[in-house]
Amino acid sequence: MTSRTSIHLTINGHDHELEVEPRVTLLDALRDHLGLTGTKKGCDQGQCGACTVHVDGQRVLACLTLAAQAQGRSITTIEGLAEQDGTLHAVQAAFLEQDAFQCGYCTPGQIMSAVACIREGHAGSDDEIREYMAGNLCRCGAYPHIVAAVRQAAMEAAS
Amino acid sequence: MTVHELRTRPADSKRGDASDGGALAGQVGGRLSRVDGPAKITGAAKYAVEQQLDGLSHAVLVESTIAAGRVRSIDTAAAQAAPGVLKVLTPDNALRLNTATDWLGTPPPDVPYCPLARDITFSGQHVAAVVAESFEQAVAAAALVKVSYDEAPVIADLSDAKAGDGIPVDAMTKEWGDAEAAFAAAPVRICAAYNTPREYQAPMEPHGLIAQWQGDQLTVWEPSQWLDGMARTYAEWFGVPFENVRLVSPYIGGGFGSKAFAYGYGAVAAMAAKMLGRPVKLAVTRPQTFTAYGGRAATRQTVALGANAEGQIQSIVHRGVNETSVDGMWVEPLGSVTSIMYATPNFSSRQNVVRVNSVVPGALRAPGENPSAFGIECAIDELAYEVGIDPLEIRLRNYAEQDPEAKKPWSTRQLREAFAAGAEAFGWSKRSPEPRSMRDGNQLIGWGVAAGTYPVRRAYGEAVVRILADGSVEVESSSIDMGQGTYTILAQTAAETLGVPADNVVVKLGDSRYARAGVTGGSRLAGVMTGAVHKAATAALDQLVGLAISDPRSPFHALQPNTLVVTEGRISSPRGDGPDVPIAELLGSVGRDRIEAKGDTMPANSTPEERYKNYTTIAMALPHTEGDYSRHSWCAHFIEVRVDEDFGTVRVSRVVSALDSGRLYNPKLAESQWKGGIIMGIGQALLEEGIVDRRHGRIVNNNLADYLIATNADIPDIEVISVGIPDPHSSALGGKGVGELGIVGVAPAIANAVFHATGMRVRDLPITLEKLI
Numbered sequence: 002m003t004s005r006t007s008i009h010l011t012i013n014g015h016d017h018e019l020e021v022e023p024r025v026t027l028l029d030a031l032r033d034h035l036g037l038t039g040t041k042k043g044c045d046q047g048q049c050g051a052c053t054v055h056v057d058g059q060r061v062l063a064c065l066t067l068a069a070q071a072q073g074r075s076i077t078t079i080e081g082l083a084e085q086d087g088t089l090h091a092v093q094a095a096f097l098e099q100d101a102f103q104c105g106y107c108t109p110g111q112i113m114s115a116v117a118c119i120r121e122g123h124a125g126s127d128d129e130i131r132e133y134m135a136g137n138l139c140r141c142g143a144y145p146h147i148v149a150a151v152r153q154a155a156m157e158a159a160s
Numbered sequence: 161m162t163v164h165e166l167r168t169r170p171a172d173s174k175r176g177d178a179s180d181g182g183a184l185a186g187q188v189g190g191r192l193s194r195v196d197g198p199a200k201i202t203g204a205a206k207y208a209v210e211q212q213l214d215g216l217s218h219a220v221l222v223e224s225t226i227a228a229g230r231v232r233s234i235d236t237a238a239a240q241a242a243p244g245v246l247k248v249l250t251p252d253n254a255l256r257l258n259t260a261t262d263w264l265g266t267p268p269p270d271v272p273y274c275p276l277a278r279d280i281t282f283s284g285q286h287v288a289a290v291v292a293e294s295f296e297q298a299v300a301a302a303a304l305v306k307v308s309y310d311e312a313p314v315i316a317d318l319s320d321a322k323a324g325d326g327i328p329v330d331a332m333t334k335e336w337g338d339a340e341a342a343f344a345a346a347p348v349r350i351c352a353a354y355n356t357p358r359e360y361q362a363p364m365e366p367h368g369l370i371a372q373w374q375g376d377q378l379t380v381w382e383p384s385q386w387l388d389g390m391a392r393t394y395a396e397w398f399g400v401p402f403e404n405v406r407l408v409s410p411y412i413g414g415g416f417g418s419k420a421f422a423y424g425y426g427a428v429a430a431m432a433a434k435m436l437g438r439p440v441k442l443a444v445t446r447p448q449t450f451t452a453y454g455g456r457a458a459t460r461q462t463v464a465l466g467a468n469a470e471g472q473i474q475s476i477v478h479r480g481v482n483e484t485s486v487d488g489m490w491v492e493p494l495g496s497v498t499s500i501m502y503a504t505p506n507f508s509s510r511q512n513v514v515r516v517n518s519v520v521p522g523a524l525r526a527p528g529e530n531p532s533a534f535g536i537e538c539a540i541d542e543l544a545y546e547v548g549i550d551p552l553e554i555r556l557r558n559y560a561e562q563d564p565e566a567k568k569p570w571s572t573r574q575l576r577e578a579f580a581a582g583a584e585a586f587g588w589s590k591r592s593p594e595p596r597s598m599r600d601g602n603q604l605i606g607w608g609v610a611a612g613t614y615p616v617r618r619a620y621g622e623a624v625v626r627i628l629a630d631g632s633v634e635v636e637s638s639s640i641d642m643g644q645g646t647y648t649i650l651a652q653t654a655a656e657t658l659g660v661p662a663d664n665v666v667v668k669l670g671d672s673r674y675a676r677a678g679v680t681g682g683s684r685l686a687g688v689m690t691g692a693v694h695k696a697a698t699a700a701l702d703q704l705v706g707l708a709i710s711d712p713r714s715p716f717h718a719l720q721p722n723t724l725v726v727t728e729g730r731i732s733s734p735r736g737d738g739p740d741v742p743i744a745e746l747l748g749s750v751g752r753d754r755i756e757a758k759g760d761t762m763p764a765n766s767t768p769e770e771r772y773k774n775y776t777t778i779a780m781a782l783p784h785t786e787g788d789y790s791r792h793s794w795c796a797h798f799i800e801v802r803v804d805e806d807f808g809t810v811r812v813s814r815v816v817s818a819l820d821s822g823r824l825y826n827p828k829l830a831e832s833q834w835k836g837g838i839i840m841g842i843g844q845a846l847l848e849e850g851i852v853d854r855r856h857g858r859i860v861n862n863n864l865a866d867y868l869i870a871t872n873a874d875i876p877d878i879e880v881i882s883v884g885i886p887d888p889h890s891s892a893l894g895g896k897g898v899g900e901l902g903i904v905g906v907a908p909a910i911a912n913a914v915f916h917a918t919g920m921r922v923r924d925l926p927i928t929l930e931k932l933i
């Protein structure tokens with residue numbers, strides 16, 4: 002299978018034309034073809050959440066999504082979360098303040114999940130946050146601080 | 161090269177809270193947020209295999225599907241013919257490499273090394289590799305490689321009848337008094353076996369590398385806990401000088417012991433890059449991470465405690481076994497905590513290793529101490545119930561006032577303080593002693609305690625500190641940050657020593673071209689590197705002050721002062737009677753564009769050979785019992801579990817841990833690391849287990865959905881309390897180890913809590929529901 006197909010992706014508000022094999026995942030398209038390496042590959046099997054991005058505002062595992070499936074949709078990655086002027090998203094700022102990461106490898110996925118979790122209205126209590134963030138593994142064990150960061154950002158969003 | 165141009169925000173410069181003694185955030189002991197944090201939360205941090213190189217090709221490994229036997233043939237025709245394929249590597253066309261020196265510095269045998277195997281000793285061994293233009297093409301072609309085998313009988317694991325009793329490891333034997341006789345004569349005796357399964361590091365960033373040759377110069381971008389050690393291995397494999405190999409590892413997505421060495425897949429990628437004359441990327445897949453290198457060996461221990469009726473231990477007899485591979489040697493030191501935690505007049509510990517068809521096991525957070533503590537810290541809990549004494553009280557009755565093995569005083573041991581602070585915060589005094597006596601509806605509640613410890617591993621280090629023309633400061637070291645906070649604490653150390661704001665310091669790590677560094681493992685890096693940076697920064701400061709005093713162009717020259725002080729990046733007379741100028745201005749007036757100093761904690765007369773050995777092997781590490789003291793960090797965990805009475809499901813609902821890591825260089829980051837260790841310990845106690853297919857010697861659950869690690873929903877709030885005091889015998893700035901300590905003692909505290917909840921003693925990890933119903 003060498004045939005290539007051209008794909009049009011809208012990522013963080015920018016348009017990209019790609020010539021890739023149809024079997025290329027959204028994750029590899031981002032990381033290897035577009036140099037957007039902020040989205041991480043932890044398992045490539047849909048098991049860890051490191052590759053979480055937003056497609057039309059919904060959290061999606063980029064390793065289980067073909068790039069072609071994301072055509073015509075609006076993709077947001079960790080690189081597109083802060084304001085143009087560099088002002089951090091409230092969730093990013095809360096992660097830094099609460100020390101909600103160590104190695105940082107799960108972190109982009111955690112942050113993308115957290116943004117969606119708050120937007121979905123699932124950050125009402127610590128237990129709810131734990132449950133709705135359980136799909137993002139963190140081997141460094143930053144979980145209590147992730148909960149604190151999500152709680153903080155959710156409260157800021159509500160106020 | 162990694163430069164954190166994103167400076168810390170002003171809010172971070174505020175005073176820290178009381179737990180750090182009020183140190184300014186930017187100084188040693190302050191709660192400065194991670195200086196590499198902004199890069200990590202915005203996706204800007206580029207990890208090693210994320211470098212974008214022109215002409216990159218992709219390698220995919222083919223692994224053995226049997227665990228013992230021989231490769232009969234490899235049919236590569238279909239793979240060769242597949243679109244985009246550049247090369248199919250097998251033992252037949254692989255380059256002949258040299259065997260490399262091991263991490264202990266043992267000279268290697270003069271035999272060729274081939275990372276692709278013909279003789280198979282474990283399932284998942286690399287037998288071939290496919291390199292193609294694209295990753296997808298390489299994956300597809302690798303599936304077309306057909307390997308046929310002559311299969312031999314497998315020794316699947318420790319419980320395999322063919323495994324036998326193994327080989328005694330005499331170096332592990334520790335004995336004093338007459339342990340067997342004293343045990344036989346003791347009024348109270350308990351004896352039980354404790355088992356831990358294969359466990360895996362499972363860092364979220366899988367292993368892999370990009371290798372590129374330019375002539376006989378090799379550059380390797382690879383996540384690494386030890387750039388100089390791995391550079392040495394690559395250099396020896398390929399027969400090029402050490403200086404020709406450059407390792408680059410700017411950020412590491414977790415290691416936990418698994419990223420300290422160059423492994424076979426690294427040799428495959430570097431070999432392919434050499435043969436093809438273009439850069440090769442090899443990403444180890446998540447399933448392959450279970451066999452491309454070893455996790456923690458499965459272990460078995462028996463612990464026999466003889467005591468008097470008051471619960472005072474009179475004898476400990478300990479026997480341990482760990483598995484190793486057919487042709488490699490890994491010893492997981494199972495008597496390491498057993499021999500120092502409690503005072504006993506009689507002691508015996510011996511250990512065997514048993515060969516099984518597995519990859520050679522490796523280091524996983526607190527190798528040795530972790531399973532060792534599971535044995536002794538469960539056993540003393542069993543003794544507490546046997547004699548009817550509170551599990552906390554029995555630990556105090558047997559408190560070791562000095563190192564029972566080395567017979568030396570502790571450098572510092574705040575374990576009594578840890579028990580007191582942890583018990584107070586947890587509310588231990590409200591515990592009802594009887595098992596099954598606390599409940600909340602259908603949930604049985606159990607409270608358990610256990611202690612942990614980890615030795616202070618010390619080594620020599622070096623660092624370069626540079627004061628630049630604009631008054632900013634650079635710190636350079638080939639050490640690394642895999643989440644412990646090296647970038648941050650070295651910025652704090654340089655800032656405090658030089659008297660500049662921490663946000664004026666840029667720390668560069670993760671490139672073997674920088675000042676040399678030994679392994680980041682055994683919780684040694686912070687102590688080694690803060691000492692080296694402190695020394696380098698002190699030398700740079702001396703140069704700066706010397707210039708200011710002696711250079712005729714300096715505004716201080718006319719004052720003829722003896723010394724000057726630097727604070728907040730400005731240099732002035734301590735009497736406050738002269739000029740007060742920014743460092744940049746002083747450098748400008750004396751015509752210097754920089755001041756540079758190297759700090760090196762090696763003995764002054766060290767030879768270049770000794771330096772090389774120090775940074776590329778662990779042969780020169782200083783024993784923790786060297787000189788007059790025995791040096792260790794200590795902790796006490798208090799844990800509440802809730803066990804569903806009908807279903808046997810165990811949940812950890814509360815954790816309070818008090819820890820003695822000496823002085824904390826940055827409490828905010830140290831607390832995170834402690835909690836990370838505790839969380840990994842919760843997973844170890846309740847979830848983690850490599851399941852071996854007994855017929856084929858395969859790890860069945862080689863992925864993150866089946867090898868269960870703790871998720872957010874498994875973890876309650878965790879309270880950590882620092883009870884450490886500065887320990888001048890352990891490191892230059894008074895810290896002891898942080899990274900491994902937190903996990904040690906967590907699994908036994910949970911097992912003890914489960915016993916208190918249910919009256920059932922589970923001695924096999926993990927504690928899963930079928931063991932409770």
Ligand code: FES
Binds near residue numbers: 041049051
């Ligand atoms: S990389 Fe997609 S879920 Fe792990």
Ligand code: FES
Binds near residue numbers: 101138142643
């Ligand atoms: S921060 Fe390392 S895996 Fe989450």
